[in-house]
Amino acid sequence: MKNIFALEETNTLIDRINKLEPTSKPLWGKMSVDQMLAHCNVTYEMVYDNSHPKPKGLKKTLLKLFVKSAVVNNKPYKKNGRTAPQFLVTDSRNFVKEKARLADYLTKTQSLGADHFDGKESHSFGKLTTQEWNNMFYKHLDHHLNQFEV
Template sequence: MKNIFEKSVTDQIIHRIEKLTPETQPLWGTMSVEKMLAHCNIAYEMVYEEGKHKKPNLFVKFILKSFVKNKVVSENPFPKNGQTAPQFIIKDKRTFEIEKKRLIEYLQKTQELGENYFDNKESHSFGKLSKKEWNNMFYKHLDHHLSQFNV
């Protein structure tokens, strides 16, 4: 798996994002391009915007760690048309340029902070993750959705 914390990899992801237009259509699924960008931003909001998303209670966190975590942080790709967590579903209208700009800024911030910042950092839903698990989660999710939109 590519390392999202390396500048060259971050630059490749940003280049793919910049190929998107408001008219870009998905190869699978029902999300519009602006909702996909907003959906991808949620993972970063959970890291950088304390209090924006409600943290799961202990029981839900136990369930997430036991049954979901490995699917999210492993190197195995996400399946097409897979189920997503409710907090990642975008129901309201979004603006393409705003969501695109936000995602690029989150990527740049993540790369600049570097993998050591994330090593053993507490995640919103899964407890402490290694830098490899953070990388897998960030990169795999972005790669999945950018591939969904054929970029």
């Protein structure tokens, strides 16, 4: 898994994002490019903006037991996988705004660095290692950038 905390890799991801156009079409799935960008921003909103309710009790336990390993391991996501409800984006979004937000989130994540995330509590999965954060951040974004051929 590539290191999202490395400046070179962050720049590579931002370059890939900048290759997207409002007319970019997916190789699979139903999301438009603006929806995909907004969808990818949800991960970072959960880390930085506290704009999504945190799961509690049984729901959080189930997420930790059954979802966490698939999200934080180093195996790529399969095409057309199920999306958690809080990640569903079904309305149109502002392409330029979502693209800029995603690049800004990547820059912020890289600038905070790996040490900032070591042992940091995630929104849904409890404390994660730096490697788990890296895997979660990188593979989700890489999956969707590949979906749009960039």
